[in-house]
Amino acid sequence: MKKHLLLAFIFLLSLSAKAQFNNESLFNRIRPADSLDKELHFNFYNFNYVRNYEYSNKFHDGYTLYGTQIEPQLVYYANPNLAIVAGAYLRKDFGNEGIYDAKPLFSLKYHKRNLTLVFGSLEGNIQHNYIEPIYNFERKITSPIEYGTQLLVDREKFKLDSWISWQKMIYKGDVAKEEIVGGLITETYLLKNNNWKLSIPAQFLAYHQGGQIDLLKNIPISTLFNGATGFKLHRTVGYKVKEVFTDNYVAVYKDFSPTKS
DSSP, X not given: OHHHHHHHHHHHHHXXXXXXXXXXXXXXXXXXXXXXXXXXXXXXXXXXXXXXXXXXXXXXXXXXXXXXXXXXXXXXXXXXXXXXXXXXXXXXXXXXXXXXXEEEEEEEEEEETTEEEEEEEOSOGGGGOOOTTTSOTTHHHHOOOOEEEEEEEEOSSEEEEEEEEEXXXXXXXXXXXXXXXXXXXXXXXXXXXXXXXXXXXXXXXXXXXXXSSSXXXXXXXXXXXXXXXXXEEEEEEETTEEEEEEEEEEEEEEEOOSSOO
8 A cells, every 4th residue: 555655656746747847948038247338239039829729628718829929129238237128019919910919118127146126027927937827827928028026036045036016007086996916936945966956935926906096896805815835856867867856836725805706
């Protein structure tokens, strides 16, 4: 019986190792650098996508996302610690006339040693490194842009991403609720050397819908929370197998709304 349980545990670990992909190749990070001072650069980012859900069953709604996103941006490196970024986000879905979505991009980025502060267009979306049960990868296609404030810390044995994004701004008399999303992602390494890495990840994502100056007084305030924590163990192997690892999380959901729907 114990042997069967051990085999089942190893099998589940192997499944969890395949469930989360490394998306760093899709990141578009612009940071100040010591070698850049009073220089103007042009940054062009392109993301092409095909996502097909036509399964002809009840597994998922049958639709296809097929198109391209571009982000042309001018980057002014005011000094080695400060970058000013301005540009645009454009999404073109193939088979649809015109541009499906367009948004302005502007951000101030301050970077010193292992700390980065972002104001404006965030280094967000899948760059937060949430696990997929909390943050759906498809949002990279459907809603990739976040505006707000972000604090990033990248030390040898500690990483942090703390952010808040204002999703819906309201003004007095609006027939709408304000919407705010924010979160915190950390990873603390208990062991980190050339062969082994053992770390404790922790992350949460919170959504708040409310406001006091709108006309929708009959709609109650809503505050939702998703969180996860666990442990990650990586072993460097080398040769044809680069690494063997297991990433394990326990995820929770909580509705903190004063009035439950």
